[in-house]
Amino acid sequence: MTTATTGRTALRGVVGTAHTRVEGRDKVTGAARYAGEIPFAGLAHGWLALSTVARGRIRSLGTESVLGMPGVLAVLHHGNAPRVDTHYIGALGFPPDPTAALFQQDRVHHVGWPVALVVAETPEQAREAAEALVVEYDVEPHDTRLTAGHPGAHPADGVLPAVTGKGDLTAGLAASAVVVDEEYTTPEEHHSMMEPHAATALWDGGRLEVVDSNQGTTWVQSELAKMFSLDESAVRVRSEHIGGGFGSKGLRAHQVAAVMAATELQRPVRVVMTRRQMFSLAGYRSPTTQRVRLGADADGRLRALEHRALSQTSTVHEFVEPSAGVARVMYDAGAHHTANHVVPLDVPSPTFMRAPGEAPGSFAIESALDELAERCGIDPVELRLRNEPAAGPVSGLPFSSRNLDACFREGARRFGWAGRDPRPGTRRDGRWLLGTGTAAASFHAGAGPSTAAVTAEADGGFTVRISAADLGTGARTALTLVAADALEVAPDRVRVRIGDSDFGPATIAGGSMGTRSWAWAVTEAGRELRERLAPGTAIPPEGITVRSDTTALVGALAQKERHSFGAQFAEVAVDTATGEVRVRRMLGIFAAGRIVNPLTARNQLVGGMVWGISMALHEEAVRDRASGGLYAPDLAGYHVATNADVGDIRADWVDDPDPDDPVGIKGVGEIGIVGAAAAVANAVAHATGVRHRHLPIRPDRVLSAAAARTGAAGA
Ligand code: MOS
Numbered sequence: 201m202t203t204a205t206t207g208r209t210a211l212r213g214v215v216g217t218a219h220t221r222v223e224g225r226d227k228v229t230g231a232a233r234y235a236g237e238i239p240f241a242g243l244a245h246g247w248l249a250l251s252t253v254a255r256g257r258i259r260s261l262g263t264e265s266v267l268g269m270p271g272v273l274a275v276l277h278h279g280n281a282p283r284v285d286t287h288y289i290g291a292l293g294f295p296p297d298p299t300a301a302l303f304q305q306d307r308v309h310h311v312g313w314p315v316a317l318v319v320a321e322t323p324e325q326a327r328e329a330a331e332a333l334v335v336e337y338d339v340e341p342h343d344t345r346l347t348a349g350h351p352g353a354h355p356a357d358g359v360l361p362a363v364t365g366k367g368d369l370t371a372g373l374a375a376s377a378v379v380v381d382e383e384y385t386t387p388e389e390h391h392s393m394m395e396p397h398a399a400t401a402l403w404d405g406g407r408l409e410v411v412d413s414n415q416g417t418t419w420v421q422s423e424l425a426k427m428f429s430l431d432e433s434a435v436r437v438r439s440e441h442i443g444g445g446f447g448s449k450g451l452r453a454h455q456v457a458a459v460m461a462a463t464e465l466q467r468p469v470r471v472v473m474t475r476r477q478m479f480s481l482a483g484y485r486s487p488t489t490q491r492v493r494l495g496a497d498a499d500g501r502l503r504a505l506e507h508r509a510l511s512q513t514s515t516v517h518e519f520v521e522p523s524a525g526v527a528r529v530m531y532d533a534g535a536h537h538t539a540n541h542v543v544p545l546d547v548p549s550p551t552f553m554r555a556p557g558e559a560p561g562s563f564a565i566e567s568a569l570d571e572l573a574e575r576c577g578i579d580p581v582e583l584r585l586r587n588e589p590a591a592g593p594v595s596g597l598p599f600s601s602r603n604l605d606a607c608f609r610e611g612a613r614r615f616g617w618a619g620r621d622p623r624p625g626t627r628r629d630g631r632w633l634l635g636t637g638t639a640a641a642s643f644h645a646g647a648g649p650s651t652a653a654v655t656a657e658a659d660g661g662f663t664v665r666i667s668a669a670d671l672g673t674g675a676r677t678a679l680t681l682v683a684a685d686a687l688e689v690a691p692d693r694v695r696v697r698i699g700d701s702d703f704g705p706a707t708i709a710g711g712s713m714g715t716r717s718w719a720w721a722v723t724e725a726g727r728e729l730r731e732r733l734a735p736g737t738a739i740p741p742e743g744i745t746v747r748s749d750t751t752a753l754v755g756a757l758a759q760k761e762r763h764s765f766g767a768q769f770a771e772v773a774v775d776t777a778t779g780e781v782r783v784r785r786m787l788g789i790f791a792a793g794r795i796v797n798p799l800t801a802r803n804q805l806v807g808g809m810v811w812g813i814s815m816a817l818h819e820e821a822v823r824d825r826a827s828g829g830l831y832a833p834d835l836a837g838y839h840v841a842t843n844a845d846v847g848d849i850r851a852d853w854v855d856d857p858d859p860d861d862p863v864g865i866k867g868v869g870e871i872g873i874v875g876a877a878a879a880v881a882n883a884v885a886h887a888t889g890v891r892h893r894h895l896p897i898r899p900d901r902v903l904s905a906a907a908a909r910t911g912a913a914g915a
Pocket of ligand 1: 415445446447448552553554555556709710711712
């Protein structure tokens with residue numbers, strides 16, 4: 201028996217100070233194991249076979265010859281797989297994506313639809329057999345092309361209502377001195393996280409265990425329990441280390457495949473997606489086509505705003521990329537209309553991808569704002585400051601805090617925006633045309649209910665247990681600092697254990713809500729434990745544990761517009777002879793709540809900005825209309841920005857503690873990408889005098905735009 205020594209020494213607190221990742225050593229030495237590399241005795245390996253046609257029916261599967269191949273243990277398909285429940289409503293409020301609810305039908309709904317799982321003793325044997333499996337289809341004509349006037353388009357709610365509207369748009373536009381009416385498009389984009397999806401399933405004493413890489417262990421636990429009609433307590437999901445998620449790592453085909461096979465064979469089965477399989481099984485960001493109409497007085501004040509966005513979904517699952525939602529937060533006007541429409545096509549289901557809605561939506565609206573600034577002859581920063589709303593443009597609710605103006609003022613000062621010549625095409629550096637651009641950013645700052653347990657251990661340490669997920673973001677480290685402050689002890693006395701559904705319900709690592717939601721629960725439990733541990737309190741060998749549940753506290757939050765904000769600045773160099781665009785400098789200044797760990801928060805923000813560069817210049821998955829599949833679905837054919845594409849990139853923040861959060865946190869997971877592509881595109885317009893409304897700004901697009909301009913000038 202030892203006694204409590206929660207020193208009252210660490211009064212200044214460690215939240216807000218830089219700490220390297222607590223698991224950093226484990227990661228660089230390889231001691232940290234990822235889902236696909238954890239050893240299990242008697243492990244079998246499953247390999248998914250995917251359809252090569254976009255639409256039709258499976259006529260036959262040549263399973264017989266495959267079953268005779270070396271090491272093959274089973275082939276699961278629609279004819280022999282267990283029936284599962286596909287009609288339940290999952291934790292996020294939606295039914296499961298049938299692409300993940302495997303082998304329940306003989307119909308094929310897109311190229312890359314899972315048609316069979318081959319299980320074998322080794323991954324090589326499983327792959328060999330899956331590739332040898334002959335599948336015959338009755339093929340039907342398919343439609344995989346998103347077009348602005350598609351007859352299948354309809355307004356659709358997703359996480360946001362489909363449509364909002366107030367005021368007379370036609371009258372507002374007619375009364376405006378300056379009008380912008382343009383169409384913007386963004387292509388299909390993929391999450392492309394480093395670690396592919398991987399799961400191992402096994403039955404252990406009547407309990408299903410799944411070792412996975414996901415954004416919420418209790419989320420995947422509850423989905424699997426519902427799908428397989430099991431009690432939640434009979435399912436345990438673990439996910440200790442994760443190599444990125446970005447919205448893609450929820451319930452997917454690999455976990456379901458592993459569970460089916462482990463049940464069938466009564467031994468552990470692992471299923472790992474290949475990089476190519478991820479391009480049809482892991483979700484993606486839908487392409488968008490967006491029309492923005494802005495009407496303003498000569499001084500730039502908005503009278504009319506319309507943002508209509510169209511995205512695609514699969515024919516079996518409705519996911520809406522809510523691009524038109526941004527203006528509901530960012531800009532007000534007497535006439536204000538927004539709408540999200542979706543078209544079902546014979547394509548894989550899209551899903552949440554970093555800043556769903558805000559990322560493509562901000563490209564359109566922040567480009568349109570830049571065009572408006574140009575036409576009004578007003579500085580783009582000034583135009584945004586003039587249009588700062590006093591309350592939520594659609595909701596009318598007050599903002600919990602809105603420090604966008606502080607971001608723009610600080611960003612403009614640090615970037616050296618003052619004195620910018622607004623005329624395009626006037627700055628040169630040898631063969632390069634130079635330009636600068638800016639854009640605003642916002643992202644929802646929410647909190648979700650979570651439970652946590654904090655234990656005072658007999659050895660003087662403290663253990664935190666919470667079903668949090670660290671996607672590589674540094675969440676584990678952030679929670680260590682938060683717990684240390686709640687307990688008023690040094691962080692090296694705190695051990696944070698996460699990624700295990702047995703720790704109880706918690707919010708997922710998603711919607712930029714993870715750290716805030718978990719920190720709240722950890723703070724509640726930590727503070728109560730500290731109060732309980734009067735100096736000299738005897739600590740028994742099993743420790744003293746305090747549990748928290750923030751459901752009531754989070755539910756009691758007043759209705760407000762709660763968001764992080766940011767100002768993005770970019771400087772580009774454009775070679776109009778080769779079409780090359782280089783981002784020389786980028787600066788993002790954010791108002792994103794209290795920053796728990798500046799080191800990892802800056803990583804997050806810069807990472808989002810790099811995605812913005814990538815979105816502006818590189819990323820594009822191209823669908824072949826004839827086959828319905830993607831050209832070159834791999835990381836050679838799909839370029840994601842790397843070091844060579846990124847110049848001097850900086851992220852910083854202004855003071856912006858959330859007044860309604862016990863730690864002051866908002867969230868930094870997604871806001872870094874918002875507005876980033878628009879800032880780059882606006883800089884390209886400033887450099888060249890040519891506006892690119894279709895992403896990515898590829899060399900061929902720069903060249904043909906320059907050629908069209910020269911042609912027009914010569915004519
Ligand atoms: Mo994020 S798209 O909510 O993982």
